[in-house]
Amino acid sequence: MVTRTAAQLREAAREEYDAFMATCPARQLLDRISDKWVSLVLTALADGPRRYSDLARKIAGVSQKMLTQTLRVLERDGLVSRAVTASVPVRVDYALTPLGRSLLPLMGAIKAWAEEHIEEVVAARASYDQRGDNG
Amino acid sequence: MVTRTAAQLREAAREEYDAFMATCPARQLLDRISDKWVSLVLTALADGPRRYSDLARKIAGVSQKMLTQTLRVLERDGLVSRAVTASVPVRVDYALTPLGRSLLPLMGAIKAWAEEHIEEVVAARASYDQRGDNG
DNA sequence: CAGCATCCGGATGGATACTG
DNA sequence: CAGTATCCATCCGGATGCTG
Numbered sequence: 089m090v091t092r093t094a095a096q097l098r099e100a101a102r103e104e105y106d107a108f109m110a111t112c113p114a115r116q117l118l119d120r121i122s123d124k125w126v127s128l129v130l131t132a133l134a135d136g137p138r139r140y141s142d143l144a145r146k147i148a149g150v151s152q153k154m155l156t157q158t159l160r161v162l163e164r165d166g167l168v169s170r171a172v173t174a175s176v177p178v179r180v181d182y183a184l185t186p187l188g189r190s191l192l193p194l195m196g197a198i199k200a201w202a203e204e205h206i207e208e209v210v211a212a213r214a215s216y217d218q219r220g221d222n223g
Numbered sequence: 224m225v226t227r228t229a230a231q232l233r234e235a236a237r238e239e240y241d242a243f244m245a246t247c248p249a250r251q252l253l254d255r256i257s258d259k260w261v262s263l264v265l266t267a268l269a270d271g272p273r274r275y276s277d278l279a280r281k282i283a284g285v286s287q288k289m290l291t292q293t294l295r296v297l298e299r300d301g302l303v304s305r306a307v308t309a310s311v312p313v314r315v316d317y318a319l320t321p322l323g324r325s326l327l328p329l330m331g332a333i334k335a336w337a338e339e340h341i342e343e344v345v346a347a348r349a350s351y352d353q354r355g356d357n358g
Numbered sequence: 359c360a361g362c363a364t365c366c367g368g369a370t371g372g373a374t375a376c377t378g
Numbered sequence: 379c380a381g382t383a384t385c386c387a388t389c390c391g392g393a394t395g396c397t398g
Contacts, residue, residue, distance in 0.1 A: 095373070101283035102372095113337035114262075114330075116344070122257025124391095127249075140360055149237035151392055156361060166347025177359040178398085187343050194336050195249075201329050202248035208322050209251070212301025230393075237392095259371095275380055286372055291381065312379040313378085 120165065125150055125158040127195065130184070133168065134192060137183035167191065255300065260285055260293040262330060265319070268303065269327060272318035302326065 109115050120126060125147070132138060132146045144155055159182060162168035167188035173179040184192075244250050255261060260282070267273060267281045279290055294317060297303035302323035308314040319327075 098284060098286070099372095102285075105284035113341035114334040116341070117333060117337035118257045118262065122253045127253065144360095149233060149240035151233070152361075153393085154391065157391090164348050164351040165344050166351075167344075172360095175359095178361090180360060187340060187347070190340065191336070194332060197329060197332055198252060199249040201326070202252035205322060205325065206248035206251070209300050209302075212322070213299055216299040216301075234392095279380095287381075288373090289371065292371090307380095310379095313381090315380060 120161070120167075121191070121195065121198075123158065123161075125154055126162065129155075129158050129162060129168070130188065130191065130195065133182060133184045133188070137171075137181045140180045140182065143182065162188070255296070255302075256326070256330065256333075258293065258296075260289055261297065264290075264293050264297060264303070265323065265326065265330065268317060268319045268323070272306075272316045275315045275317065278317065297323065 121130075128147050128150070129143065132143055138146065140155075140159075143159075144150065144152060147155065150158075159168060159170070163170050163182075166185055169183050169185050171181045171183070173181070256265075263282050263285070264278065267278055273281065275290075275294075278294075279285065279287060282290065285293075294303060294305070298305050298317075301320055304318050304320050306316045306318070308316070
């Protein structure tokens with residue numbers, strides 16, 4: 089039997105863990121909705137379909153690379169639908185699917201907890217930082 | 224009046240947006256709980272206090288740098304408490320605060336949505352990938 | 359209009375070595 | 379035991395230029 093260092097054991101554990109992560113539903117969901125742009129795209133689509141350029145304008149500050157990438161991922165996951173109209177110039181509309189729409193209440197719950205408790209968090213941070221300042 | 228390029232306009236918008244993000248409660252919460260290790264630490268502490276080394280063992284795969292960093296952030300946000308016992312060797316216990324505990328139902332809701340809908344998502348991905356394969 | 363391909367700088371996070 | 383400090387590879391995401 090081989091002797092393994094703590095580092096090797098941890099590495100093995102992390103590989104196992106990564107494999108687990110890759111199939112953990114909650115983990116996948118968190119990875120999705122926590123993406124910087126995902127929540128904004130979802131929100132932007134909450135009240136109806138929008139064209140690509142609409143989204144780019146509404147979500148000011150997003151690069152077109154990230155907007156496209158975000159929309160692709162959401163489309164792949166079945167949360168957003170993509171409809172191409174072959175006119176000149178091309179027109180592409182994005183909309184929430186029922187699955188994507190079912191996510192909105194959860195986003196609402198997150199927003200609700202955040203708004204309800206943010207002051208406690210801010211206070212905790214201030215307290216923590218002040219303790220640190222003193223020594 | 225200056226003429227600004229689209230890139231400059233987007234940059235300005237992103238700065239504004241970043242400032243907004245920094246104070247957006249929901250955004251802050253998402254950033255917190257979506258952290259790779261945060262949900263694991265929270266879960267590990269759900270059924271009672273644990274020592275540092277307990278956590279390191281229970282959350283196999285975490286480096287001690289990330290474990291410490293995660294605990295510090297959670298402590299700063301008032302979600303986790305840290306109790307040092309000045310014995311030899313030193314003993315440090317971590318526990319959920321009431322605030323941290325109040326987060327558990329939300330984590331549960333996330334888990335619930337994920338488990339309820341993951342099959343739809345997986346199916347959507349398979350469908351999307353197959354369409355891509357063909358052309 | 360709605361993208362894709364490429365390049366590149368900064369942040370993220372793991373490994374390692376050291377400390378009270 | 380419970381960390382801190384440092385180094386470094388990797389990845390993420392923005393800018394830019396080009397296309398159907």
